[in-house]
Amino acid sequence: MLVRAVFFDIDNTLYDSATLSKMARRNSVLAMIDSGLDLPVEKVLADLGQIIEEHGSNYHWHYDELLKLYGRCDAKIIAAGVVSYEHTKNAYLKPLPGVVPTLIALKKHYRIGAISNGLTLKQWEKLVGLRLHHFFDSVVTSEECSCEKPAPEIYLTALKSLDIKPDEAVMVGDKYDVDIIGAQNIGMHGVWLKKDAPKNSNEINRFSDLIEVLKGLK
Amino acid sequence: MLVRAVFFDIDNTLYDSATLSKMARRNSVLAMIDSGLDLPVEKVLADLGQIIEEHGSNYHWHYDELLKLYGRCDAKIIAAGVVSYEHTKNAYLKPLPGVVPTLIALKKHYRIGAISNGLTLKQWEKLVGLRLHHFFDSVVTSEECSCEKPAPEIYLTALKSLDIKPDEAVMVGDKYDVDIIGAQNIGMHGVWLKKDAPKNSNEINRFSDLIEVLKGLK
Numbered sequence: 001m002l003v004r005a006v007f008f009d010i011d012n013t014l015y016d017s018a019t020l021s022k023m024a025r026r027n028s029v030l031a032m033i034d035s036g037l038d039l040p041v042e043k044v045l046a047d048l049g050q051i052i053e054e055h056g057s058n059y060h061w062h063y064d065e066l067l068k069l070y071g072r073c074d075a076k077i078i079a080a081g082v083v084s085y086e087h088t089k090n091a092y093l094k095p096l097p098g099v100v101p102t103l104i105a106l107k108k109h110y111r112i113g114a115i116s117n118g119l120t121l122k123q124w125e126k127l128v129g130l131r132l133h134h135f136f137d138s139v140v141t142s143e144e145c146s147c148e149k150p151a152p153e154i155y156l157t158a159l160k161s162l163d164i165k166p167d168e169a170v171m172v173g174d175k176y177d178v179d180i181i182g183a184q185n186i187g188m189h190g191v192w193l194k195k196d197a198p199k200n201s202n203e204i205n206r207f208s209d210l211i212e213v214l215k216g217l218k
Numbered sequence: 219m220l221v222r223a224v225f226f227d228i229d230n231t232l233y234d235s236a237t238l239s240k241m242a243r244r245n246s247v248l249a250m251i252d253s254g255l256d257l258p259v260e261k262v263l264a265d266l267g268q269i270i271e272e273h274g275s276n277y278h279w280h281y282d283e284l285l286k287l288y289g290r291c292d293a294k295i296i297a298a299g300v301v302s303y304e305h306t307k308n309a310y311l312k313p314l315p316g317v318v319p320t321l322i323a324l325k326k327h328y329r330i331g332a333i334s335n336g337l338t339l340k341q342w343e344k345l346v347g348l349r350l351h352h353f354f355d356s357v358v359t360s361e362e363c364s365c366e367k368p369a370p371e372i373y374l375t376a377l378k379s380l381d382i383k384p385d386e387a388v389m390v391g392d393k394y395d396v397d398i399i400g401a402q403n404i405g406m407h408g409v410w411l412k413k414d415a416p417k418n419s420n421e422i423n424r425f426s427d428l429i430e431v432l433k434g435l436k
Binding site: 031035075076078079080082083084086087090120121124125127128129133134136139 | 249293296297298300302304305339346351352354357
């Protein structure tokens with residue numbers, strides 16, 4: 001079957017969300033300390049990390065919980081953390097090298113979609129912030145499917161949204177057990193974007209190598 | 219009595235919130251249209267304005283309500299509006315000319331406070347975004363006082379927070395009936411920051427003229 005659609009994971013595939021989170025957390029902690037939170041950086045970072053792990057990354061009151069842990073409630077400190085997180089996030093929300101030219105090239109031949117574990121509005125906000133939203137014909141999230149990758153339903157919903165059969169579609173993502181296994185389970189092709197050197201024909205470590213891999217699938 | 223403290227309104231006094239709102243709304247509407255909302259700019263702007271008036275500016279679902287009005291529910295369009303609003307807000311959240319040097323000069327002689335109708339965290343986030351938060355010894359909001367300017371309680375709470383008597387304090391703001399009348403009602407000095415030329419000794423149209431006015435009060 002001819003490949004007609006390419007689906008992408010978002011976080012750590014289209015942009016470096018790991019570095020974004022790490023830098024935004026660190027800068028927010030530095031800003032809170034600068035605004036009167038008299039504690040060591042590494043301790044506050046560890047406590048914040050635990051709160052985010054506990055409540056999930058889409059919880060709205062991480063900084064309130066953090067200050068509560070220290071027996072404090074200071075809007076100045078919370079505001080310093082929130083604003084620094086947002087500013088740092090905006091600074092790091094950039095497409096990974098190769099993403100934009102590759103999407104431009106792919107757009108000529110394929111429908112483009114995203115399949116992402118996350119909240120629908122938040123994931124669209126990331127695509128808008130990345131200035132990639134116009135490339136995407138479909139974005140399907142775990143929120144709207146009520147199930148997360150690697151569950152088959154989320155992939156099937158994405159395929160249905162573009163009227164594509166599994167073997168006409170490729171899934172590109174950084175998490176083998178989530179993105180690739182999930183896609184292959186329902187008969188989609190999988191291309192694993194990994195940090196170390198690729199060993200198989202469906203592995204890449206540079207986003208732009210995707211174009212060559214897709215040629216091989218035809 | 220010697221003046222010992224200067225209190226400021228925040229919106230339209232420390233920064234141009236009117237222009238910020240206007241530009242952020244317009245850019246958000248342009249971004250939504252760019253992302254598929256096929257309606258005239260001025261119509262969408264008018265509808266958005268009405269929704270904000272109805273729900274207040276601190277409501278979180280303005281864009282959801284707007285799309286609902288058009289019988290739509292599209293996370294791509296909402297995300298485009300939200301992100302454009304936030305980016306534009308950050309671009310316009312700058313201290314008005316004269317604010318920073320004047321605060322630096324005043325800080326040598328006076329305690330500095332803010333008295334603002336708004337939500338505590340939101341107002342602190344503005345001060346942090348303006349990079350003015352370190353100047354302020356006290357920020358008192360209508361949220362924490364459960365009453366808005368010109369009610370006496372909010373001014374009395376602010377004075378108490380710095381242990382200052384009314385006639386030792388000056389209130390600076392752009393709204394005569396709110397900021398100035400309210401302050402004078404409890405015996406504080408009032409300096410009206412107005413757009414047109416000042417006619418009285420307690421009126422200024424440039425922020426930096428505050429220093430001369432305060433000298434006259436000593």
